[in-house]
Amino acid sequence: MDVQNTLTQHEEKMNKCIEALKRDLASIRTGRASTSLLDRVMVDYYGSQTPVKQVANVSAPEPRLITIVPWERNMLKEIEKAILKSDLGLNPNNDGTMIRLEIPQLTEERRKEFGKKVSKHAEEAKVAIRNLRRDCNDLFKKAEKKKEITEDESKEAQTKIQKMTDQKIKDIDALKDKKTKEVMEV
The missing domain is CATH 3.30.1360.40 (Gyrase A; domain 2)
Structure with missing residues (x-):
């Protein structure tokens, strides 16, 4: 098993999740025409x-x-x-x-509704990222059981995928905060 290749593949999948989130957030209306x-x-x-x-x-x-x-x-x-x-x-x-x-001015109630929609999309993206992490960790554990990689390689790979996951979650939070600010802006 090629550990680096597996990590790269999962990072690409995580990036696709973030791109999908960006598309979802772009379709949520703010008070400005886009x-x-x-x-x-x-x-x-x-x-x-x-x-x-x-x-x-x-x-x-x-x-x-x-x-x-x-x-x-x-x-x-x-x-x-x-x-x-x-x-x-x-x-x-x-x-x-x-x-x-x-594009009409958004009411306070409508802004809050769109804010919840932003949070929902962000949470779905986080779940997808975490699922990818779990899948990747499972691959490493199975490879370790089959003696394809050592225990140290498995632990190191799991640490790397965790750091990658943490970074992607931070990116999602940053996107969510930015879009929420746009939506709440009068």
Whole structure:
């Protein structure tokens, strides 16, 4: 068993968990307009589910406004339906050529709700990281039992994976704190 290779593979998986968390957090609304809000909104484009950004030009010209200009005019209604179905809580304003999404000021209650959502996503990412640590430790223990690695190598590898886990948890907490601050900002 190659200990370093196993550690590297698990670190890559942990990094993927953090990237997934970043995508999840980007889709949580703050009081400011961001085109990343529409990352998860899918529209029916000739029978297949396609992200809005692949069928329209999406921009945020003002701090509280997102504009969506579809490349094909017949997509306006589909995009409007997709936004209404999403859990963003935004009302699209269709003028026949473009859709305007006005980002309303968040109420205190809504901010707290989004803060809880941020915490939930962060906790899910932490659980995923810890599960990866457990899996990696199990691999090392099995390899030690089979005499593929020594007891010292196993203990050292488990220490390294623990340090890696601790660092990733700190990264997740930093992301969570930053996003919570954004959400709570008036």
